[in-house]
Each structure stands twice: as C-alpha cells, then as structure tokens.
Amino acid sequence: MDYNKLAELLFPHIKKTPEEYEKIYPQRNLPADAKVTRLGPSPTGFIHLGNLYGAFVDERLAHQSGGVFFLRIEDTDDKRYVEGAVDIIIDSLRFFGINFDEGAETAGGSYGPYYQSERGEIYQCFAKKLVKQGQAYPCFLTSEEIEEIRAKQEANKENMGIYGKYAICRDLTYEEIEAKINAGESYVIRLKSSGSTDLPPEEMRHIEVEDGIRGTLSMPENNQDVVILKANGIPTYHFAHVIDDHFMRTTHVVRGAEWLPSLPIHVELFEKVGFEMPVFCHTAQLMKIDEETGQKRKLSKRKDPELSLDYYRNEGYHPAAVREYLLTILNSNYEEWRAENPLAAIDDFTFTTEKMSNSGALFDLNKLNDISKDTLVRIPASELREFMADWSREFKPEITHFFEDDCAYIEKILDLGRAGDKPRKDLIYAKQIFEFISYFFDDYFKIEDDVPANASSDVQDILTEYLASYNHEDDQSEWFSKIRAIAEKLGYAAKPKDYKKNPEIYKGHVGDVSTVIRIALMGRAQSPDVWEIQQILGEERTRARIKQFMS
RNA sequence: GUCGCCAUGGUCAAGUGGUCAAGACGUUAGCCUCUCACGCUGAAAUCAGGGGUUCGACUCCCCUUGGCGAUACCA
Numbered sequence: 001m002d003y004n005k006l007a008e009l010l011f012p013h014i015k016k017t018p019e020e021y022e023k024i025y026p027q028r029n030l031p032a033d034a035k036v037t038r039l040g041p042s043p044t045g046f047i048h049l050g051n052l053y054g055a056f057v058d059e060r061l062a063h064q065s066g067g068v069f070f071l072r073i074e075d076t077d078d079k080r081y082v083e084g085a086v087d088i089i090i091d092s093l094r095f096f097g098i099n100f101d102e103g104a105e106t107a108g109g110s111y112g113p114y115y116q117s118e119r120g121e122i123y124q125c126f127a128k129k130l131v132k133q134g135q136a137y138p139c140f141l142t143s144e145e146i147e148e149i150r151a152k153q154e155a156n157k158e159n160m161g162i163y164g165k166y167a168i169c170r171d172l173t174y175e176e177i178e179a180k181i182n183a184g185e186s187y188v189i190r191l192k193s194s195g196s197t198d199l200p201p202e203e204m205r206h207i208e209v210e211d212g213i214r215g216t217l218s219m220p221e222n223n224q225d226v227v228i229l230k231a232n233g234i235p236t237y238h239f240a241h242v243i244d245d246h247f248m249r250t251t252h253v254v255r256g257a258e259w260l261p262s263l264p265i266h267v268e269l270f271e272k273v274g275f276e277m278p279v280f281c282h283t284a285q286l287m288k289i290d291e292e293t294g295q296k297r298k299l300s301k302r303k304d305p306e307l308s309l310d311y312y313r314n315e316g317y318h319p320a321a322v323r324e325y326l327l328t329i330l331n332s333n334y335e336e337w338r339a340e341n342p343l344a345a346i347d348d349f350t351f352t353t354e355k356m357s358n359s360g361a362l363f364d365l366n367k368l369n370d371i372s373k374d375t376l377v378r379i380p381a382s383e384l385r386e387f388m389a390d391w392s393r394e395f396k397p398e399i400t401h402f403f404e405d406d407c408a409y410i411e412k413i414l415d416l417g418r419a420g421d422k423p424r425k426d427l428i429y430a431k432q433i434f435e436f437i438s439y440f441f442d443d444y445f446k447i448e449d450d451v452p453a454n455a456s457s458d459v460q461d462i463l464t465e466y467l468a469s470y471n472h473e474d475d476q477s478e479w480f481s482k483i484r485a486i487a488e489k490l491g492y493a494a495k496p497k498d499y500k501k502n503p504e505i506y507k508g509h510v511g512d513v514s515t516v517i518r519i520a521l522m523g524r525a526q527s528p529d530v531w532e533i534q535q536i537l538g539e540e541r542t543r544a545r546i547k548q549f550m551s
Numbered sequence: 552g553u554c555g556c557c558a559u560g561g562u563c564a565a566g567u568g569g570u571c572a573a574g575a576c577g578u579u580a581g582c583c584u585c586u587c588a589c590g591c592u593g594a595a596a597u598c599a600g601g602g603g604u605u606c607g608a609c610u611c612c613c614c615u616u617g618g619c620g621a622u623a624c625c626a
Contacts, residue, residue: 040626044626076625077625077626139624143624146623146624154552157552158553159552160553161623186624214556217555219555220555229624230624234624236624236625241626257555257620258620258621259626260621261555261620261621261622263555284556284619285619287619328563328575332565333565359556359557360618360619361562361564362562364562367562367575367576370577371576417588417589420589421589422590424587425589483585487585495585496585509585510585512586513585514585514586515585515586525587526588527587528586
C-alpha cells in the first residue's frame with residue numbers, strides 16, 4: 001500500500017504541512033514555570049458547579065504562575081449547539097471571578113481559531129500525516145455493522161470496540177478504498193493502533209503518566225482503532241484534544257476523572273503525531289446524592305438544575321462566598337490558611353494540585369452556607385447594598401428601589417449587629433437576606449409569630465406601659481431598664497434566672513415582655529437587638545407599629 | 552460483562568510505619584444572654600472486610616466488598 005497516495009486520495013485539499021503549523025503557532029514566550037491552561041466546554045450553555053470547580057483549578061494554576069488561561073469552544077458535536085451559549089459561559093464565569101486571557105469572544109489571542117468547528121484543516125492535516133505514516137486509515141463500517149460486531153463481542157465475552165481482527169477496513173487495498181469513495185460511501189478515519197490485541201490485560205504493555213493530582217498512573221496501552229475524524233471531517237474529542245492542546249501550547253490539561261479511561265488513547269495519539277504531552281491533572285468530580293436512589297453520583301446537567309450556576313445567582317449567593325467554598329473543597333489546606341489569614345485576599349493563597357483530593361467530594365450546602373456567613377460578615381455594608389441592588393435588578397426588580405433609594409437606611413440595616421468583636425452572622429444569600437430584613441419595609445412588614453401564651457393577656461398593658469415610658473433618646477441600657485421595670489410591674493421576673501429559680505411566683509420573665517414588643521415591632525419573636533432596630537426605624541414608625549398592633 | 556479510578560466519623564478531610572487518629576460543617580450538652588444569632592467550653596461519631604510484609608500497620612502489597620466512571624462518528 002502506498003500511504004502517500006492514500007493520503008492524497010483522502011485529503012487532496014490539504015496542502016499545508018505539519019511544519020507550517022508549528023511556525024504559525026510557535027511556543028509561547030512565557031517564563032519557564034508559567035502554566036497555560038484552558039477550559040474546553042461544549043456550547044450547551046449549561047454550566048454547573050462542577051464546571052466552575054474545574055475552571056477554578058485552571059484559572060488558579062494559570063494566573064498564579066503568570067501564565068495564560070484561555071477558552072476553547074469544543075463544538076465538534078453539532079447536535080449539542082445552543083444559541084448564545086458562549087456568552088452565557090463567559091458571563092457566568094466572570095460573575096464568579098473567573099476571567100479568560102484569551103479565546104473565544106474575549107481578548108482574542110493568536111492561537112485561534114478557538115472554536116473547534118473552525119479548525120477543520122488543522123485536524124485534517126494531521127490526520128493526513130497519520131495516514132501517510134500508515135497509522136490511520138479510512139473505515140467504511142456502517143453503524144449497523146458496528147452494532148453487529150458489538151453484539152458478537154458481547155456474546156463471546158470479548159472486549160468491545162474496533163480493534164485487531166474486527167478492524168476489517170485496515171486490510172482494504174487502495175483500489176477497494178478508491179472504489180468505495182467513488183461509490184459515495186461515507187467513512188471515518190481511524191487510528192491504526194499499535195497496541196497488542198491478543199494479550200491479556202496484565203501482560204499488555206503499560207503506559208506510565210505522571211498526573212499532576214494523582215501521581216504516577218500506570219495503565220494498559222490503548223489497542224482500539226478509535227475514530228479520529230468523523231464522517232463529516234470533524235474530529236472526535238480525542239483527536240481535537242491532542243492537536244489543539246499542542247498548538248495552543250497548553251502546558252496543563254485539567255479535566256475530570258471521567259477522562260482517565262481514555263488517557264491511553266491520548267498517549268498513543270500524542271506519540272504517533274509526534275507531540276510532547278502536556279501535564280494531565282485529572283480532578284475528582286463533585287458528587288451529589290441522588291434523591292431517587294440515595295446513591296452518590298456525578299453531577300449531571302440534566303438531573304441537577306439546582307446545581308446550575310444560575311441557581312446560585314438566582315438565590316443570590318455572593319460570588320466571593322462560592323469561591324471560598326470551592327477553594328475549601330479544592331485544596332485541603334485552604335480552610336486552615338483562611339483561619340490564619342481571615343482578611344487576606346483569595347489570590348494570596350498558594351493553590352497546588354498536590355493538595356487536591358482524588359476522591360469525589362459530595363456537594364455540601366450546609367458548608368456553603370456557613371462559609372457564606374463568614375464571607376459576608378467581612379464585606380462592608382455599602383458593598384453588600386450594591387450587591388443586593390444588582391441581584392434584585394436581575395431576579396426581583398420590584399424590590400430594587402429599596403436598595404437604591406435610601407442607601408444610608410439600607411446600610412444601617414445591613415450593618416445591624418455587625419460591629420464589634422463578635423459580629424452577628426445572619427446574612428447568607430440575597431434571597432435570604434431580603435427575607436431576613438423585610439420587616440424594615442412597610443410593604444413587607446407583617447405579623448408572623450404569635451405572642452407567648454403566658455403573656456397574651458397582658459399585651460395591651462405591656463404595650464401601653466411601653467409607649468408611655470418610651471423615649472427615643474434613651475441609650476440602650478436606659479431603654480432596657482425600662483423594659484425590666486415594666487416586667488416587674490406586671491408580675492414578670494426582671495431576670496430570667498429569677499424566674500428559673502421560682503417559676504411559680506412569676507407569670508414569666510422579661511424575655512416574654514420583650515418578645516411582645518418584638519412582635520409588635522417586627523412581627524417576629526426573634527430578631528436582632530430591638531433598641532438598634534428602633535433607632536433605624538425612627539421614633540415615628542416605632543410608635544406607629546406599637547399602636548397599630550394594639551388596635 | 553470488561554477495563555479504570557477511589558475508599559478515615561452523617562459530610563469535607565489531616566495523617567504519609569510507632570499519634571490518647573488533627574481540624575471544619577452538621578448533630579448535641581452547657582455557658583453567655585431580653586429572643587434569635589454571634590462567641591466560648593464540652594460530647595457523641597471514622598480508619599469497609601480478610602489476608603500478608605513488619606518487632607509494629609490507617610499508612611506498604613494482594614484479594615473481597617462497595618462507590619464512581621469509561622466502554623460512541625458525545626464531550
């Protein structure tokens with residue numbers, strides 16, 4: 001077989017040589033330890049927490065080392081394309097603080113095009129090269145024929161796939177190939193694997209790869225004649241990955257562990273095509289418990305809408321909180337570092353692949369919420385106010401004016417109890433924050449809780465006394481001593497401890513009295529400090545709410 | 552089915568042959584306290600099972616089990 005002739009038959013239109021591409025996409029001019037990473041999403045427009053998780057690793061690795069982080073759209077599967085998806089990907093990631101230096105629709109870059117669908121000639125050039133080397137060949141198997149082979153293999157308990165004796169198109173002569181092509185038969189280009197097909201797995205040659213996260217990986221070499229170019233001339237992921245990451249000069253390929261099984265394919269492809277391999281970093285996957293089965297499983301874009309990034313934006317999680325959370329599950333020493341450096345910028349943390357876990361972590365909403373509280377408590381009220389305004393504009397526009405009209409008022413509310421060494425940590429995410437403070441807005445103020453049963457008959461008396469003694473100028477302790485006085489006068493213990501000692505001689509204690517006031521003022525039995533709230537509400541509204549509750 | 556990855560409390564995990572096996576979330580007892588939060592002090596809770604190697608194994612090897620993943624002209 002004259003492989004050169006075959007290559008020309010298959011790829012008559014490919015004129016550029018591999019060497020020319022090496023010149024078009026030269027080595028990047030970067031410091032020796034700078035890392036070049038990439039995110040390669042397919043344009044379905046759906047990204048979930050798991051994608052963010054991976055993107056974060058890429059981003060940190062690149063930007064921490066003075067390298068480059070670029071975006072490549074892996075649109076080799078035309079069935080999956082969704083309009084506007086790329087913008088969604090870029091915007092969502094940007095919201096969470098992840099920015100690309102290069103790639104699709106961003107800062108440009110000279111290693112493009114960054115859409116795989118526009119890189120056809122490059123792939124074909126290297127497919128042609130492999131054909132010339134006698135290491136790839138056209139395969140005319142139809143899907144029905146492949147299905148038959150699969151059925152036979154299954155029946156014989158053999159390994160699945162096209163390899164060895166099943167790779168019947170390997171043996172086609174030039175004339176046969178030419179005839180089929182002239183007859184209009186469609187075909188794919190397959191790798192002619194040099195892996196052994198008749199040895200048991202343990203005797204097969206093993207490849208060794210040094211993984212950035214998992215250390216030395218040893219697995220049986222590939223022996224499958226995988227498809228590298230589909231019938232439409234577009235490459236499969238395997239081939240596109242090898243070509244693109246070489247010519248885009250990626251140094252570190254960060255991808256999910258679901259790619260581990262196909263690593264031998266990639267190794268063989270890199271060898272045959274003559275490229276140096278990047279460092280692979282196979283990340284563990286974010287998991288969740290499936291509600292139906294109760295089992296742990298990988299995040300799924302179809303099944304887990306609540307893990308969509310949009311969900312977190314919708315709920316109003318602050319991007320900084322999500323980043324904190326992701327980093328704590330990404331690097332096991334992050335939490336400790338954060339405890340020691342509570343105020344440090346997130347970029348000051350040295351992210352390493354060695355500190356990444358290689359077993360899948362379960363997504364933990366509790367933990368996210370806890371981290372979010374700690375994160376928000378460090379954010380100044382003015383910034384939180386803006387965050388709330390931005391969030392509401394997008395998801396709850398009818399309340400946006402609250403966060404824009406009277407900034408001073410809102411900021412006092414958001415800062416409620418946050419001063420001092422032991423600040424309150426009430427705020428978690430925007431939706432929750434609004435509910436938490438909604439009683440400050442007259443339109444949303446409503447009585448939600450019942451007064452304590454033991455004080456229900458004294459409500460009028462308590463509030464009458466309260467109004468009578470109320471002085472908006474009182475400081476906090478003056479104010480509270482008046483509450484104590486009212487409590488005593490009406491038969492309640494001024495101190496809860498007294499009540500606990502002799503419950504029979506009291507109707508209740510001062511807490512019951514203040515709860516009545518709380519409910520009149522906030523509609524809730526639980527709230528931050530009443531005095532502070534009154535100061536924010538103002539005297540007029542304070543008195544009005546008490547009176548309204550009495551009527 | 553075959554192949555691969557993984558395996559410390561409910562969850563995230565430190566640990567790298569000799570530890571009373573860190574820490575965080577959650578749960579829980581209490582303290583603080585006008586409620587709720589915050590904070591503080593405690594508690595319960597983990598090395599999947601079985602074989603080796605070793606004076607000694609959570610740590611190394613093997614098997615089993617379990618979970619996850621891959622077995623596409625999807626990525």
